[in-house]
Structures are given as C-alpha cells and as structure tokens.
Amino acid sequence: MLFQGSAVFSALIVLALFGFLVYFTLPLFSEGQFTELFSWHWRPFHGEFGILPMIVGTVLLAISAMLIAYPVGLGICLFIHGLGPTWLVRPVLFLVYGMTGIPTVIYGFVAVFLLVPLLRTTLAHGTGFSLLAASLTLSILVLPTIVLLINTQLQQIVPRLRLTTEALGISRIHELTRISLPSASYGLLAAAILGFGRAVGDTLIALMVAGNAAQIPGTAFDSIRTLTAHIALVVATDSQSTIYHSLFAAGLILFMTTTTVNLLLHQIRRRSSREGQSA
Amino acid sequence: MRKLFDIFIYSWVWISTLAVFSTVICLLWFLLSRGLPTFGKELFFGQASVWEAITGQVRVWDALWPACVGTLSLVFLAALMAVPLGISSGIYLACFAENPFKRILSLSVELLAGTPSIIMGLFGFALILFLRNTFFPDANTSLLLAASCLALLILPYLIFTTQAALESLTDEYRLIGPSLGLSQLQTIFHIFLPASGRGILGGVILSLGRAAEDTAVIMLTGVIANAGLPHGLFGKFEALPFRIFYLAAEYQTPAELNSAYGTALVLLCLTGLLYGGALALHKTLEWQWNQH
Amino acid sequence: MRSRLLSGLCLAIFLTFFSSLPAVSEELNQFANLQGEIDIAGGTAHIPVMKDAARKIMTQYPHINITVAGGGSGVGIQKVGEGLVGIGNAGRPVSSKELSQYPQMISFPFAVDGVAPIVNPVNKIDNLSSAQIKDIFSGGISNWKDVGGDDAAIHIYSRDEASGTRSVFWKKCLSRGDIVESANIVPSNGAMKIAVSRDHYALGYMSIGHLDETVKAVVLDNVAPTQENAINGLYPVIRKLFMNTNGAPKPLVNAFINYISGADGAASITSHGYIPLK
Numbered sequence: 001m002l003f004q005g006s007a008v009f010s011a012l013i014v015l016a017l018f019g020f021l022v023y024f025t026l027p028l029f030s031e032g033q034f035t036e037l038f039s040w041h042w043r044p045f046h047g048e049f050g051i052l053p054m055i056v057g058t059v060l061l062a063i064s065a066m067l068i069a070y071p072v073g074l075g076i077c078l079f080i081h082g083l084g085p086t087w088l089v090r091p092v093l094f095l096v097y098g099m100t101g102i103p104t105v106i107y108g109f110v111a112v113f114l115l116v117p118l119l120r121t122t123l124a125h126g127t128g129f130s131l132l133a134a135s136l137t138l139s140i141l142v143l144p145t146i147v148l149l150i151n152t153q154l155q156q157i158v159p160r161l162r163l164t165t166e167a168l169g170i171s172r173i174h175e176l177t178r179i180s181l182p183s184a185s186y187g188l189l190a191a192a193i194l195g196f197g198r199a200v201g202d203t204l205i206a207l208m209v210a211g212n213a214a215q216i217p218g219t220a221f222d223s224i225r226t227l228t229a230h231i232a233l234v235v236a237t238d239s240q241s242t243i244y245h246s247l248f249a250a251g252l253i254l255f256m257t258t259t260t261v262n263l264l265l266h267q268i269r270r271r272s273s274r275e276g277q278s279a
Numbered sequence: 280m281r282k283l284f285d286i287f288i289y290s291w292v293w294i295s296t297l298a299v300f301s302t303v304i305c306l307l308w309f310l311l312s313r314g315l316p317t318f319g320k321e322l323f324f325g326q327a328s329v330w331e332a333i334t335g336q337v338r339v340w341d342a343l344w345p346a347c348v349g350t351l352s353l354v355f356l357a358a359l360m361a362v363p364l365g366i367s368s369g370i371y372l373a374c375f376a377e378n379p380f381k382r383i384l385s386l387s388v389e390l391l392a393g394t395p396s397i398i399m400g401l402f403g404f405a406l407i408l409f410l411r412n413t414f415f416p417d418a419n420t421s422l423l424l425a426a427s428c429l430a431l432l433i434l435p436y437l438i439f440t441t442q443a444a445l446e447s448l449t450d451e452y453r454l455i456g457p458s459l460g461l462s463q464l465q466t467i468f469h470i471f472l473p474a475s476g477r478g479i480l481g482g483v484i485l486s487l488g489r490a491a492e493d494t495a496v497i498m499l500t501g502v503i504a505n506a507g508l509p510h511g512l513f514g515k516f517e518a519l520p521f522r523i524f525y526l527a528a529e530y531q532t533p534a535e536l537n538s539a540y541g542t543a544l545v546l547l548c549l550t551g552l553l554y555g556g557a558l559a560l561h562k563t564l565e566w567q568w569n570q571h
Numbered sequence: 572m573r574s575r576l577l578s579g580l581c582l583a584i585f586l587t588f589f590s591s592l593p594a595v596s597e598e599l600n601q602f603a604n605l606q607g608e609i610d611i612a613g614g615t616a617h618i619p620v621m622k623d624a625a626r627k628i629m630t631q632y633p634h635i636n637i638t639v640a641g642g643g644s645g646v647g648i649q650k651v652g653e654g655l656v657g658i659g660n661a662g663r664p665v666s667s668k669e670l671s672q673y674p675q676m677i678s679f680p681f682a683v684d685g686v687a688p689i690v691n692p693v694n695k696i697d698n699l700s701s702a703q704i705k706d707i708f709s710g711g712i713s714n715w716k717d718v719g720g721d722d723a724a725i726h727i728y729s730r731d732e733a734s735g736t737r738s739v740f741w742k743k744c745l746s747r748g749d750i751v752e753s754a755n756i757v758p759s760n761g762a763m764k765i766a767v768s769r770d771h772y773a774l775g776y777m778s779i780g781h782l783d784e785t786v787k788a789v790v791l792d793n794v795a796p797t798q799e800n801a802i803n804g805l806y807p808v809i810r811k812l813f814m815n816t817n818g819a820p821k822p823l824v825n826a827f828i829n830y831i832s833g834a835d836g837a838a839s840i841t842s843h844g845y846i847p848l849k
Contacts, residue, residue: 003371010368010434011387017394017402017431024405041752044732045741053752075295083292092296095303101554102306102547103492105520109527109543110306120770127726127770129755140302173288201395203495208527215752223755228397232498233731233758235646243732251401255394262393266386338629411653419610419655505622506638507629515610515638529761 021255024248033242037249042214042225049242051250053214057224058254060217061134061206062199069139069195073146074188080151081158081180082172093151100144108208111137116209119221126221129211134224137205142198146191153187154180186272190265197261201254203228227254313537314544322541323347338507341535343542345508349422349516350491350549352509356426357490361434362483368434369441369479374467392435400499403428407500420501423512428496433486440482444475481560488553492546494520504529519546598835599631601826606634609824613640613647613660614735615759616684616778617812619843621660624831635823641759644735651817652676657824659815662735662778675818679828680811681836682845685779686740687788687796687808689763691771696720698790701744707774709749715772728766728775729754736760739810740776744791780844798846812845 028034039050076096080089111133120128157180165175181188203226211223212233225233227250234243324332325342332339339345368388376384403424410418452474456466472479502521509516519542526539611621618639625637642650644661651659652673662684665676688704690696699707699718706712707725716722729750730737741747757763760781767773768785779796782788788796791808800806814828830836837847 003367003375006364007368007371007376007384007438010364010391010438011384013431013434014387014391014394017391017398020402020405020409021398043752045738045747045750071291072295072299075292076299078288079292079296083289084296088296092300095300097558098551098554099299099303101488101550103494103520103550105492105494105523106310106543106547107306109523109539110309112527114305114309117769126724127728127755127773140299143299171285173285177288197393201393201397203395203397204524208524212756213753214756222753225756228395228495231397231401232495233756235499235642235733247401248405251398255398258393258395258398259390262390263386265393266389338633340626408653416654503638503640505625505640507636510608510636514608514636515640528757528765529759530765531761 018255021248021252025245025252028245028249033245036242037246040216044243049246051227051230051246051253053216054225054227054230054250055253056216057131057206057210057214058200058226058228061131061138061210061224061226062196064131064135064220065138065142065199066192066195068135069143069146070192072139073143073191073195074150076143076147077150077154078176081154082162082176096144096147096151099140100148104141104202104204105208107137107141108204111205111209123221125219127211127223129209129223130221131210131217131224132220134206134210135220137209138199138202141202141205142195145198146195149191149194150184150187153184157183186268189268193261193265193268197258197265200257200261201228203232207232227251310540310544310547313540317537317541318544322538335508341538343519343522343538343545345506346517346519346522346542347545349502349506349509350519350546352422352516353426353429353497353518354487354490356423356512357429357433358483358487360427361430361437361486364430365434365437365486366441366479366483369438370445370467370472372438373442373445374463374471388435388438391431392439395495396432396493397495397499399428399431400496402431403496403500419513420499420515421513422501422509422516425497425500425502425516428500429490429493432493432496433489436486436489437482440485441475441479444478444482445471447478448474477560481557484553484560485557488550488557491553492520492550494518494524497521498524519549598830598833599628601829602628602632602635602823605632605823605826607823608636608638609658609827610656611637611639611658611660612642612650612656613658613815614644614662614812615641615761616662616736616780616845617660617814618759618761619780620682620831620836620840620845623839623843624827624836627835628827628830637827643731643733643758644738645733648673648676648815651815654817657816657821658827659817661813661815663738663810664813665815673817677816677819679814679816679832680848681814681828681831682812682840682847683798683801683809684812684845685796685798685801685806685809686736686744686776687779687782688740688744688774688776688791689767689782689786689788690775691767691773692785692787693771694720694787696789697787698793700792701746704791705745705748708745708751708754710751710753721772723772726770726773727751727754728757728763728770728773730763730776731756731758735810736776736778740808743808743810744776782844798844802846811848 036049037051040052041048041050042053080092115133115136116128119133161175161179206226207229212225212229213223214225217224230250231247234247320329323343325340327337327339331337332344372381372384407418407420407424448471452470456470497518501515502518503515504525506515506517522542523539523546526535530536530539618641621639625639628635629637644663647659647661648665648669650656665678670676696718703718708727712718713725715725757766760778763775763777764781764786767775779798794800794805796806801809816824820828840847
C-alpha cells in the first residue's frame with residue numbers, strides 16, 4: 001500500500017543514515033586508529049589527529065549559547081504572558097516567528113561584519129573570531145525554538161489560572177514564577193533539550209565566526225572549532241587517511257548526540273502526555 | 280525583599296525582550312542599508328542584458344542570476360522528491376498507522392528531524408564515494424545529489440505538518456465519510472485532504488523555505504562558487520546561501536562585498552516571503568517547532 | 572550635430588571591433604571543435620588565473636563548461652586522483668606519498684609564485700627576520716612590541732592542512748617548526764587577505780600574486796617579497812603552481828592546459844601577479 005510504503009521508506013532513511021555513518025567509521029576500530037583520533041591535538045603535519053578539542057568546542061559552544069539564550073527566551077515568554085504591556089504582545093510574538101524565517105547563513109554573515117569587529121575593537125582582546133562571538137550569534141539562532149516551546153505550554157496553563165489567581169489577589173509575578181512556570185516543567189525541559197540539540201547541530205555560525213582553531217579555549221575570547229565546522233572544513237576524499245576517518249568519527253558522534261537528545265525529548269513528551277491524560 | 284524580587288524580574292523580562300528586539304532591528308537595518316543600494320540590474324545580471332541572460336543566450340558573470348537559478352532548481356527538485364513522500368507518510372501516520380508501529384515510525388521521523396544538516400551532507404558525500412567504488416564509477420557530487428539530501432532534510436517537516444493538519448480535524452469530518460458510505464480512501468481524498476489543505480500547504484511552503492536557506496547540506500554535495508547556470512542534474516551549481524557564505528570570507532573587491540550584501544538581502548526576502556506565506560496560511564504554527 | 576553622431580558611431584564600431592579582437596585570438600582556436608565540461612578544484616592561489624581563462628574560453632565557446640572551485644592543494648590532488656575533478660590544482664609538488672597512492676598523476680607546472688608573510692597596512696612593522704617569524708608562529712613571541720611594534724597581542728592566521736601555501740611557508744620559512752594551535756584557520760588565499768586586512772594586529776601568510784594595497788607584505792630578512800626577487804632567487808619562500816591530471820589529459824583538458832601555458836595564459840598569469848614559467 002502506497003501510504004504505508006512511503007512511511008516505512010521515510011523511517012528507513014534514518015536507519016540508512018546511521019548505517020552509512022557506522023559503515024564508514026568501522027575501519028577506525030579495526031585499524032587501531034581509535035586512540036589516535038581520541039587524543040588532544042589536531043596537528044596533521046606532525047601526525048596527530050585528535051578530535052577531542054572539537055568535541056570540547058562543540059559542547060562549550062552549545063552550553064554557552066544556551067546559557068545566554070535560555071534566560072532571555074524565558075524572559076520573553078514572561079513578557080508575553082502578563083509582565084509586558086498587552087499591546088506589545090503581538091509584535092513580540094510576530095518578531096519571534098519572524099526570526100525563525102531568517103536563514104542561518106545571514107546570522108553568520110551579519111556577525112562577521114558587525115559583531116566580530118565590535119568584539120575585536122571594543123574588547124581589544126583576540127581576533128574577534130571566538131567562542132564568545134559564536135555563542136552570542138548562536139543564542140539568537142536557538143532563541144525562537146526556546147520561546148515558542150515554552151510559550152506553547154504557557155498558553156495552555158496561564159489562561160486557566162489567571163481568573164483564579166486574580167480573584168485571590170495573587171500578583172502576576174507571583175502567579176507566573178510560583179505557579180505557572182513550575183507547572184510548565186515539560187515545556188521548560190523540552191525547550192532546554194531541543195535548544196541544546198539545535199545548538200550542537202548548527203554548522204554555519206561556528207564555521208563563520210568561531211575562528212576554527214582546533215584547541216581547548218582558555219578564555220571566551222579564544223578561537224574554537226566545532227565538530228560540524230570540522231566536517232565542513234576538512235574535505236577529504238582519500239579513504240586511506242586518518243583525516244578522512246576523522247570526518248566520519250565526528251559525524252557519528254554528532255549523530256549519536258542529537259539522537260540521544262531526541263530520544264530524551266520523546267521520552268519526556270510521552271511521560272507528560274500520559275500524565276496529562278491521567279490528570 | 281519582595282519588592283526587590285519584583286524589580287529584578289521586571290527588569291530581566293524587559294531587558295531580554297528589548298535586547299532581542301534591538302538585535303533583530305539592528306540586523307535588518309544593517310542588511311537593508313547595505314543591501315538596498317546594490318539592488319538593480321547589475322546585481323542580478325552583471326554586464327549581460329536581462330533578456331539574453333534569462334533566455335540563457337549569454338553567460339552571466341559576477342552576478343546573482345546563476346545562484347538564483349541554482350537555488351530555485353534545488354528547491355524545486357527537493358520538493359519534487361520530498362512532498363509526495365512526506366504527505367503520503369503523514370496521511371499514513373494520521374489515518375492508518377496503529378501502535379506500536381505508529382510509535383516506531385513517529386520516533387524515527389523525529390530522529391530524522393533532529394539530525395543536523397551537515398550530517399545529511401556528509402551522508403550524500405559518503406554515498407557518492409560508495410557508489411563510485413561499487414556501481415557507478417562516474418558518480419559525482421551534483422545538483423541531483425544535493426537536492427536529494429535536501430529532500431531528506433525537509434521530509435520530517437512535511438510529515439509532521441500533514442499529520443498534524445489531519446489529526447486536528449474535528450470529529451464531524453470523521454463522521455461524514457462513513458455516513459455517506461465512502462471508503463476510507465475516498466474519505467481521505469474527498470473530505471480530509473480538502474479540509475486540511477491549508478495546513479498541509481503551509482507545511483509545504485515552510486519546507487521550501489527550509490530548503491532554500493540551508494547551506495551545510497549543499498556545501499558537501501556539489502555547490503561551487505563559480506559554476507554558472509546549473510548544467511543538468513549531474514552538473515555543479517551555484518546557490519544563494521553558499522554565495523553569501525563564500526563572499527563573506529572571500530570577497531576580493533568592494534564590488535564583490537556589495538554584491539554579498541545584495542545576495543543576503545535577496546535570500547532574506549525569499550525566505551521571508553515563504554515563511555510569511557506559511558504563517559498566513561496557518562496562524563498557529565507552534566507545532567512545527569514543537570515537532571508535533 | 573550629425574557629424575558628431577557619425578564620428579560617435581565610427582568610434583563605437585571601432586571600439587567594438589577593437590575590443591572583440593582578443594576574443595578571436597589564435598590561442599582560443601584550439602577549443603573550436605571541442606565541447607564538454609571541466610571541473611577544476613584545489614589550490615586557491617590558482618583561482619584568479621583559472622577563472623580568467625575559463626571566462627575567456629566559455630565566452631567564445633558556449634558549449635564548453637568550466638567550473639572552478641577551491642579547497643586547497645591537498646584536496647585538489649585527492650579529488651583529481653579519485654577522478655572527482657578533471658584538473659586538480661596544487662601550490663606544491665605532488666608528494667611521494669600521494670604519488671604512490673595515485674601513480675598515474677601528471678603535473679603541469681605553469682607559474683612561479685612566492686609566499687609572503689603579511690600584516691595589516693596600519694601595522695608599524697615592515698621588516699621581520701625569519702627567526703622572529705618562527706618565534707611568533709611557535710608561540711614564543713606573542714606581542715607586537717617584542718618585535719618593535721605596538722603593545723598589542725599578535726593575532727596569528729594560518730591555513731588548513733590541505734593548503735599548499737601553508738606547506739611551502741611551513742617548510743621554507745618556518746623550517747618545519749611549530750604553528751600554535753590557537754592560530755585562526757582560514758580556508759583560502761582570498762580569505763587570508765580579507766582576514767588580515769580587517770584585523771589591525773594580524774599576522775598571516777599569502778601567495779604573492781594575491782597581494783594588493785589592503786595588506787602589507789613584510790620584508791623577510793631584508794628581502795622584499797616581490798616577484799622580481801622571486802625570479803632572481805633572492806627571496807627564498809617560493810614555489811611553482813601546478814595543474815595535475817590523473818593519467819594523460821583528455822582533449823578538452825589538454826587544450827585548457829595548453830591555453831594556460833600559452834601566450835594568452837602567460838599574459839593572464841602576469842596580470843594576476845605571478846611569473847609564467849617559460
């Protein structure tokens with residue numbers, strides 16, 4: 001049957017992706033390049049091919065971007081749900097929706113010409129191409145994901161509570177921080193997880209503004225390289241080389257990270273919908 | 280104490296909102312002020328005459344036209360592959376699938392949606408190397424490969440939006456079909472699909488926007504900075520987002536830099552149009568980002 | 572009025588005739604009966620010359636399609652070796668390791684180029700010794716004031732592993748010394764120029780052919796990195812630019828290589844700041 005066939009086909013694509021990545025990474029384990037790749041230095045001219053700096057770079061970038069975007073996103077949600085003037089709610093929502101339509105490459109482009117020179121001249125520390133520049137830009141990219149997820153859940157909770165809390169004379173702030181947000185725990189958690197997944201998977205911003213030095217950054221002003229940027233940067237077609245294998249190792253690690261993130265998300269979504277039914 | 284807490288929360292909320300507002304305004308102002316003055320025949324067609332360029336009689340140099348055509352062909356081809364597959368998968372999930380099969384299918388579509396686009400690119404790249412070593416020694420990165428990988432990227436969006444649009448139909452719709460004695464297929468084609476058409480169309484347009492903006496996928500699968508108009512399915516091609524990425528690091532003259540601003544503005548208009556269209560068709564798009 | 576119009580017309584005709592002259596150059600005739608595609612990838616120093624030639628050939632013969640991509644010398648050699656492109660450019664000779672992997676590789680050198688250390692034009696530094704440059708790139712010196720400049724951190728820009736420019740600079744200027752891991756990585760000669768021209772305290776290295784007023788080439792051990800000094804052997808950090816094919820080139824590729832090596836090619840190579848090999 002046609003419908004079933006196409007659905008199964010769509011599902012098989014995921015398996016194919018995983019299978020390919022594993023198939024191309026397998027030689028790593030058999031040829032003993034494993035320890036070579038999981039070391040701390042990427043210096044191909046000296047025969048060192050460690051991708052650990054890229055893993056650290058990816059994690060640092062994703063976490064720092066989330067540390068900026070999450071509080072800001074949460075603030076915007078509270079603004080929408082009662083702490084901002086009503087006439088501004090629609091423009092703010094419109095803005096957030098609009099941001100989802102801005103291509104990633106444009107965020108990167110504007111960051112290269114506005115943010116990087118700004119960091120370089122005002123802070124006078126480093127080249128501007130840095131962990132800081134990338135995490136600021138990336139936080140703008142993941143912000144709509146966070147806002148829209150939390151907002152969706154608050155939309156289900158706040159209207160139900162508002163009449164009661166106002167009748168009881170509870171202030172808006174009190175209502176939102178003590179009652180609404182705690183009961184929106186699913187949305188809060190999902191936003192954090194999905195936002196992190198987006199941040200880990202982004203290529204262009206890291207590639208354009210993070211500087212791409214394969215090192216462990218000492219400060220936020222240092223340049224970093226992420227796994228995604230590493231894949232984009234190192235175009236290797238020579239299937240014998242360790243550089244080539246590092247591509248697929250990076251790909252596999254990325255794929256497994258985002259898969260874990262999505263499985264986690266799936267799990268908490270199921271739990272929340274089950275609780276929703278029993279309640 | 281209580282007062283202090285209130286002030287803290289209020290200032291946090293306002294600062295967050297104003298910061299994001301001003302960032303986006305700043306970004307738009309920057310692109311408009313630098314990009315708008317570059318708009319004109321020169322930006323799109325360089326020295327070539329418009330008619331001769333569009334009809335392909337002369338080659339266009341140092342201009343946007345080949346990248347525009349490249350992006351449009353990419354989006355068209357990707358949609359050609361992904362839309363039928365995505366919509367019929369969505370119909371299956373919404374109307375036919377039973378647990379636990381439905382759960383497994385939905386989960387794998389969710390996983391596909393969460394996969395970074397560079398992985399799709401790497402997959403396409405690996406596929407070519409694999410094909411060269413096995414069945415097709417002449418296989419090469421090309422427009423067709425890039426479009427196929429983009430199709431993988433937008434497939435989950437199409438499935439989710441179709442499924443969500445169908446599942447949001449009220450019970451009356453579900454009762455009409457059987458009460459008229461229609462078969463399940465007839466119900467789907469004559470009642471469900473027309474009723475949820477706006478939602479599905481919104482999803483399709485959204486996925487077109489997604490295909491138009493992605494850079495990471497095509498970087499590994501055949502896009503090139505100087506390719507001219509796409510020469511068939513198996514040729515190399517140019518694309519708008521890649522041109523922006525390339526020129527941001529590699530502009531050699533002030534004219535090329537200006538052209539980069541112009542390109543960025545053109546791409547922003549294109550995706551803005553597509554996302555705006557999708558939003559207009561479906562006012563509540565939350566579920567797309569929700570992956571429901 | 573009418574005579575002015577007439578003379579204008581004459582001028583226009585004359586100009587059209589004159590400007591169309593180079594297009595019917597004999598060098599281009601060899602493409603007359605050819606058609607098809609050439610994909611070119613690899614060395615980024617080559618790109619201006621390749622684009623120039625491609626443009627001239629394609630304008631005259633629309634049935635020929637030539638695409639030019641970068642990636643770096645290592646990528647060029649790998650891609651042509653694997654058969655993914657027709658011509659793989661490299662800014663360094665094919666290494667013995669690469670040759671053992673792709674034994675059919677044939678190299679066509681066509682130009683000489685130097686690699687110069689570059690700084691931003693506002694930088695006070697004009698002159699560095701190779702010992703100082705080695706110290707800077709290995710991390711021993713990290714402030715411009717230690718080499719006589721402003722009190723500011725040195726921002727080092729380098730290239731990725733595929734770069735021929737990097738390999739030449741590393742061998743002939745850094746004597747295979749270390750390059751600090753904190754160096755920012757840019758993907759091409761063009762990108763290097765942009766990065767250094769936008770950063771007041773940058774230090775990078777680049778193909779001499781790409782030099783223009785937006786960056787300043789540093790005098791190395793009292794020898795200015797110019798093409799003249801590269802020809803007369805005074806400037807040491809030089810290399811040849813190669814086109815590589817896997818096996819004997821097909822007719823169209825062969826014609827392209829002939830064209831680059833011919834008089835038209837030489838003019839284009841010179842105009843882009845390189846020295847044609849003759």
